[in-house]
Amino acid sequence: MTTPVLSVKDLVVEFPTRHGPLTAISGVSFDLAPGEILGMVGESGAGKSLTGSAIIGLLDPPGRIASGEIWLQGERIDQLRGDDMRVLRGRRVGMVFQDPLTSLNPLYTIAEQLIETIRTHLEISVNEARKRAIGLLDDVGIPAASRRIDDYPHQFSGGMRQRVVIALALAAEPALVIADEPTTALDVSVQAQIIEVLKEQCTQRGASIMLITHDMGVIAETADRVAVMYAGRIAEIGPVKDIIQNAMHPYTSGLMGSIPSLTQEDDRLVQIPGAMPRLAAMPAGCAFHPRCERVFDKCTASRPQLIPMGTHEVSCWLYDDATAVAAKP
Amino acid sequence: MNAPMPEPLVEVSDLCREFDVSKPWLNRLIEREPKQFLRAVDNVHFNINKGETLALVGESGSGKSTIAKMLVGLLEPSQGTILFGGQRMRTDTSAEMQVLRKRFQMIFQSPYASLNPRWRVGEVIAEPMTVLAIVKDRREIQKRVDELLVLVGLSAADARKFPHEFSGGQRQRIAIARALSANPEFIVCDEPTSALDVSVQAQILNLMRDLQDELGLTYLFISHDLSVVRHMANRIGVLYLGALVEIADSKTLFSNPVHPYTKMLLDAVPDLAMTGRERKRVEGEIPNPINPPTGCTFHPRCPFANERCKREVPLLKAYGTGVASCHAVEEGRID
Ligand SMILES: Nc1ncnc2c1ncn2[C@@H]1O[C@H](COP(=O)(O)OP(=O)(O)OP(=O)(O)O)[C@@H](O)[C@H]1O
Ligand SMILES: Nc1ncnc2c1ncn2[C@@H]1O[C@H](COP(=O)(O)OP(=O)(O)OP(=O)(O)O)[C@@H](O)[C@H]1O
Ligand code: SF4
Ligand SMILES: [Mg+2]
Ligand SMILES: [Mg+2]
Numbered sequence: 286m287t288t289p290v291l292s293v294k295d296l297v298v299e300f301p302t303r304h305g306p307l308t309a310i311s312g313v314s315f316d317l318a319p320g321e322i323l324g325m326v327g328e329s330g331a332g333k334s335l336t337g338s339a340i341i342g343l344l345d346p347p348g349r350i351a352s353g354e355i356w357l358q359g360e361r362i363d364q365l366r367g368d369d370m371r372v373l374r375g376r377r378v379g380m381v382f383q384d385p386l387t388s389l390n391p392l393y394t395i396a397e398q399l400i401e402t403i404r405t406h407l408e409i410s411v412n413e414a415r416k417r418a419i420g421l422l423d424d425v426g427i428p429a430a431s432r433r434i435d436d437y438p439h440q441f442s443g444g445m446r447q448r449v450v451i452a453l454a455l456a457a458e459p460a461l462v463i464a465d466e467p468t469t470a471l472d473v474s475v476q477a478q479i480i481e482v483l484k485e486q487c488t489q490r491g492a493s494i495m496l497i498t499h500d501m502g503v504i505a506e507t508a509d510r511v512a513v514m515y516a517g518r519i520a521e522i523g524p525v526k527d528i529i530q531n532a533m534h535p536y537t538s539g540l541m542g543s544i545p546s547l548t549q550e551d552d553r554l555v556q557i558p559g560a561m562p563r564l565a566a567m568p569a570g571c572a573f574h575p576r577c578e579r580v581f582d583k584c585t586a587s588r589p590q591l592i593p594m595g596t597h598e599v600s601c602w603l604y605d606d607a608t609a610v611a612a613k614p
Numbered sequence: 615m616n617a618p619m620p621e622p623l624v625e626v627s628d629l630c631r632e633f634d635v636s637k638p639w640l641n642r643l644i645e646r647e648p649k650q651f652l653r654a655v656d657n658v659h660f661n662i663n664k665g666e667t668l669a670l671v672g673e674s675g676s677g678k679s680t681i682a683k684m685l686v687g688l689l690e691p692s693q694g695t696i697l698f699g700g701q702r703m704r705t706d707t708s709a710e711m712q713v714l715r716k717r718f719q720m721i722f723q724s725p726y727a728s729l730n731p732r733w734r735v736g737e738v739i740a741e742p743m744t745v746l747a748i749v750k751d752r753r754e755i756q757k758r759v760d761e762l763l764v765l766v767g768l769s770a771a772d773a774r775k776f777p778h779e780f781s782g783g784q785r786q787r788i789a790i791a792r793a794l795s796a797n798p799e800f801i802v803c804d805e806p807t808s809a810l811d812v813s814v815q816a817q818i819l820n821l822m823r824d825l826q827d828e829l830g831l832t833y834l835f836i837s838h839d840l841s842v843v844r845h846m847a848n849r850i851g852v853l854y855l856g857a858l859v860e861i862a863d864s865k866t867l868f869s870n871p872v873h874p875y876t877k878m879l880l881d882a883v884p885d886l887a888m889t890g891r892e893r894k895r896v897e898g899e900i901p902n903p904i905n906p907p908t909g910c911t912f913h914p915r916c917p918f919a920n921e922r923c924k925r926e927v928p929l930l931k932a933y934g935t936g937v938a939s940c941h942a943v944e945e946g947r948i949d
Binding site: 442443444445477499500502505506529545548553557558561 | 673674781782783784811812813814815816817819820823838842844845868878881882883885886887889895896897898899900
């Protein structure tokens with residue numbers, strides 16, 4: 286078996302408070318294969334961004350990794366500090382965030398920013414780096430790249446800025462790109478373009494993508510596998526098509542049914558009652574049990590772990606051998 | 615047998631709105647620049663029939679909220695008329711307008727901003743009733759507030775709480791209860807679920823449809839999400855840079871879009887059903903609205919544009935049951 290690009294094992298992220306620690310990420314595990322695109326979906330507050338920030342060592346204090354391991358290409362990285370982490374971030378993991386302006390410095394031209402990034406990671410001359418930078422901008426679809434490279438970020442439209450950020454993320458040829466809601470702030474007609482560029486350019490370079498979004502449609506189009514997060518845990522993970530057409534976890538199937546369809550007449554949407562629990566009021570057992578229509582005694586008592594079910598892994602007591610018989614409707 | 619003739623509740627014609635986006639007077643003088651205007655809404659026509667939902671879709675800046683605000687009298691049109699039940703809408707406080715104003719309400723995108731945080735939920739919901747002097751007796755008001763809370767899926771006891779004690783979805787329920795409190799016929803909903811998660815959005819969309827059936831409401835439903843719009847609307851209008859480029863009934867718009875921009879917008883929506891439907895690549899971005907392209911404002915992005923498109927503004931013409939404004943369609947260059 287090839288070594289995964291990224292391997293997250295039993296990750297726990299906590300925020301200390303006066304009333305004791307709040308657990309925001311609670312035992313998340315997954316692998317990402319070379320060249321693979323993994324989608325992370327879930328509702329607001331499910332822990333998608335925190336998982337991403339934990340991987341690249343950018344948790345806002347006082348948030349901290351309380352336990353678990355993170356491995357990048359066979360090397361453990363969750364304990365890297367300072368410069369080592371910075372090198373890793375720039376060189377081996379590229380990042381694309383929702384707002385392009387968090388990644389771009391408004392005071393420097395695109396050329397200056399790209400050339401600097403390229404040169405901190407590759408020992409080449411300024412001229413050489415500039416050529417590379419123009420090539421990159423060309424690749425991500427900036428028209429007249431050799432002229433526009435000397436512009437400042439504010440001279441670009443929102444969509445063009447996000448293209449520049451993608452170029453910047455790829456400048457050091459990383460093995461992994463973490464994209465957190467890369468298209469959420471963009472217009473509908475521009476979103477599709479950005480997703481396409483991201484996918485195309487990463488695939489050409491063999492980089493894996495961890496694509497964080499709340500938009501299941503984007504995942505359907507882009508990802509190979511998807512992890513569905515709920516209340517800081519993974520509810521279900523598996524190949525995109527299987528999860529979309531054959532969801533096993535009651536939360537996933539509710540979620541899929543609640544999205545209005547473009548192709549089908551649906552009189553009523555599936556409605557999951559209630560809302561996701563707050564961190565301070567996490568229910569015991571399965572975190573989804575207060576909203577689950579198939580809840581039974583075991584769900585309230587103990588927490589289900591991810592268990593393999595065919596192509597999926599599901600954390601739900603309905604699929605546990607010992608209880609499956611009792612719980613089937 | 616023929617269906618009953620649709621009866622228009624809202625009739626919008628020639629509606630325009632410009633905003634003055636000039637630099638300060640002194641700058642203009644020094645830089646010798648003329649005043650600049652942004653045409654946020656450009657010659658828009660549509661009707662909304664009693665009991666139906668008309669949706670307006672469009673990308674950011676296409677003029678959706680500006681139209682919404684003009685419809686409920688929060689913003690003065692620069693030109694054009696809005697008739698509500700045959701009466702002309704105005705932004706003044708005349709006695710006629712007071713009467714008219716009782717008949718419509720608006721729900722906003724952000725359930726956080728639209729509820730006064732210092733008021734108890736009961737007061738928030740009662741406000742339209744008291745301001746419009748519809749119910750005066752205090753006990754009567756309280757009874758109505760309790761009924762409304764139950765109607766939107768909350769409980770009467772919630773009247774005593776403050777908005778911050780509720781989740782986003784619950785706050786939007788409160789906003790809906792408030793909008794219903796003065797018994798309106800017509801509700802303008804400006805992105806009512808855009809700030810909500812999908813599972814909560816489903817709750818609110820279901821609720822809005824139930825209320826429409828129960829109370830015979832008419833909706834103008836504004837959204838940038840095509841699948842939400844398809845789910846909610848009987849008819850859909852598509853906006854681009856302030857102009858209405860197509861109106862069609864919901865099913866037709868999705869199965870047989872006429873305008874090239876509508877087609878592009880549909881092609882941009884990810885295919886969740888994974889049907890593998892064939893889609894064209896979407897090109898370009900929305901141009902600066904202060905200096906919009908000449909002729910058909912969509913021409914720089916349109917695969918069918920020709921010289922006439924660059925020169926001449928296309929007018930809305932009827933095709934099948936809908937209308938669209940496109941020279942290529944008119945000339946039969948697109949099927
Ligand atoms: N600095 C912080 N202090 C306390 N709690 C935090 C902090 N940052 C995040 N959290 C909590 O951690 C949980 C997960 O947050 P996260 O930002 O990962 O969610 P998300 O899935 O990315 O949501 P969204 O879709 O809204 O971006 C939330 O409950 C959030 O309130
Ligand atoms: N008060 C104002 N002053 C100047 N320009 C304005 C004002 N209000 C709106 N505009 C401009 O008018 C155009 C239409 O804005 P509007 O808010 O109606 O768009 P929208 O379709 O609701 O967009 P969104 O999806 O972002 O809500 C935009 O270009 C906007 O910048
Ligand atoms: S009028 Fe011309 S430019 Fe405008 S949409 Fe039709 S073909 Fe395209
Ligand atoms: Mg996030
Ligand atoms: Mg708006």
